[in-house]
Amino acid sequence: MRRFFSVRTGRRGEVEDLMQDLYLKVQRVEGEVIENPSAYLYRLASNLLLDQLRSQRRAEARDAAWRRVSHTSLGGSDIADTPDAEAAVCARLRLKRLTEALADLPLKTRRVFWLHKFGELTHAQTAEQLGISRSAVEKHISRALKHLIARVGR
Structure with a gap:
């Protein structure tokens, strides 16, 4: 599973976070009979990756909207509108x-x-x-x- 996440994210920190999230999801499946555990595990992992991607896109859109409202750009560089x-x-x-x-x-x-x-x-x-x-x-x-x-x- 580590390799599965690593190939798709490319970042070690995210891989560790995803592994932990996957472990927590698997822990919640107590007492259920799973016919194909390997396929189920990969489905959970894929869903986690999709959730992470959606979350990143929402965060990027939110940050971009905030940046448009609160920052001024000059030549591609942000200029702080407020003093330090x-x-x-x-x-x-x-x-x-x-x-x-x-x-x-x-x-x-x-x-x-x-x-x-x-x-x-x-x-x-x-x-x-x-x-x-x-x-x-x-x-x-x-x-x-x-x-x-x-x-x-x-």
């Missing part, structure tokens, strides 16, 4: 430093910076909304950026 664990931790730490640095800004400077960068207002729109000059907005933005670069870096 180290990059994610570094990004979280940098975000924490940025948040703390923003909290340390004077209230008016923080508000000007927030409206311009996160509210996506122009300098003129920010100045109009806060009732200050455009020059003042530029000075607040400059002060905020210098502070953030000093605290967080580039």
Whole structure:
């Protein structure tokens, strides 16, 4: 039976797994009279190979579908869409430093910076909304950026 599986799969690990599965199936056939044990054993082995093949095909189809949805390919090579664990931790730490640095800004400077960068207002729109000059907005933005670069870096 080992040779039977080996010729059809070509992989030693799979042969051992199939042999064990075959043994378990044969153990379940207690008390039944089998007229041709050799043919029965080969039929069980063939069915196991078919089950394995179907399982592999389902797994490959499932993996291919998942890969199409969650991966990008360039030149036949997968490109990971998500950063590795180290990059994610570094990004979280940098975000924490940025948040703390923003909290340390004077209230008016923080508000000007927030409206311009996160509210996506122009300098003129920010100045109009806060009732200050455009020059003042530029000075607040400059002060905020210098502070953030000093605290967080580039």
